[in-house]
Amino acid sequence: MTVLVGRVPGSDTGAGALVLGARLARALGGPVVVCTVTSPGEDAAPDPAPVVDGIDGVDVETTVVEDRSIPGGLARAAHAHQAGVIVLGDAPPGPGSVGARLARSADVPVALVGDDAVHDGPVTRVTCAWGGGRHASRVLATAVDLSRRTGASLRVASFGPQRGPTVPPEAGLHAEEVVVEQWREQMVAAQRAALTELGVTDAETLAVAGASVEEAVESIGWDDGEILVVGANAAGTATRVLLGDPGGAIVRGAPVPVVLTPGTTTLA
Template sequence: MTYVVGYGPHKHDRSAVELACQLAVSLPEPVVAVSVVPRGWGTPVAAGTDREYELWAAGEGEDSAALAAADLAQHPTVDGSAVWVAGRSVPQTLLEQAAERDAWILVVGSGDEAEPGRIRLTSKTDRLVHSSTVPVAIAPRGYRTSSGVTRITVGFRDDDASWSLLTRVAEISRRASARLRVVTFLVRPSRRPVTSAVTHAETQVIDLWSVQAASAQAEAQAYLNSMGITGDSVRLHIAEGADWSAAVAGVDWTDGDVLVLGSSSTHRLAQVFLGSSASKIIRHAPVPVVIVPGTAIG
């Protein structure tokens, strides 16, 4: 198995390589940085022009692979290599490379418009997240670390997919000798006078969410204890806030943290979660995020 890294020829941002190597230090597997360059059309009419285009693309690919190899060289303990391939679609080509190279995680960086230390999905990474059958790890812009993965935080919603994800992430945290944290994110609008738009009934619903979240967390605690994950190796937390920014900021994040979120195949569309709460969590997360499709991880 491998970590396949999507390495942009013109981004010159080693964040994705940095994250892949961090993961490889904690769970050793080879890291392959893949640069995708445009493929020529191969039509007889444009044969001459197409040949020139392919030579240009090959030069771009070789330059990008050399940059990726230099970035990988910053991590001499990691088994890393860099290649370039031609393709018409970057996301589709990366998905093909992930399948061909038996990737268990596909690693990408953030969009250029992201603030330093934050994540933004580009149209290409958004397609990867919604199309990949393997987990997609996204590095914050400018991500650097000297730490392995020391703590894995899993977003927990108390549905079937969350329980399956929790089981698999718990096993991975044990293999990586990383602490496990189970977080339920709960957005609670600020309480207002009864004359405001927030009715008494809505307040009761919000309070019920808190009770249900606490009950689910207690059940998760007992479940993890039954797996032998006890003591300081596991923590559970309900992150409440008036909005998603406040809820995510209410969690203590440190170097060595990785956040894992899942999308559920039991929803009408797997994109439902990614299009609502998960996308908001990703936007405010100050650490790398791993998006797991359905229950596929490990």
């Protein structure tokens, strides 16, 4: 499986993307294609050779694509090279960022990583953020596929705030605890049912509530070699995931690389 690593000209970021791309390529048994997107009419593309120095253990190819849009160019390059995943140094993604726009337009998973999350060892664990909903089972299938291909353990986690909109402040602490416990039980039951359908029996399941979603995410503990899988449906969920609501809080709170998957296909 080809791993496409996007390079943004003139940016100092990207070391984390190259390291993660190489990690994934080693585990998935494919080459790395480092793609630079340039604007039409530029005099010359930057030399990509120095960018790939130090990538060992995988075949590396470089390519340059002309496009008015960096996300559009990367999505086109991923299709041309039959890439199973696009890796980009853009974390955490913000409104209008390349990563946010790419996740909306790409029909393959998009992995986002910051240079402060660089880890050159193997993938040790894959955590899937489970929120229920229409595409949850297919998002989980991507996480299961990734864990199997990398030999990593699998964890499924749901995150929520301690006090939800259904618990008014005047209801009292006991009522809040009851509602949170019911939510935990429902989430874990749904996680286990979905795992059973996929034939998975050895995954860790949990549901955690905190003062905020970000706090809940931070509280579960993360390995240096971990990857988080979050749903980002191409029909529009990506906008909500990246810009706000629970999905955005999960992405912001995670100290590890994040794979945003459209939930319409597993790694191919």
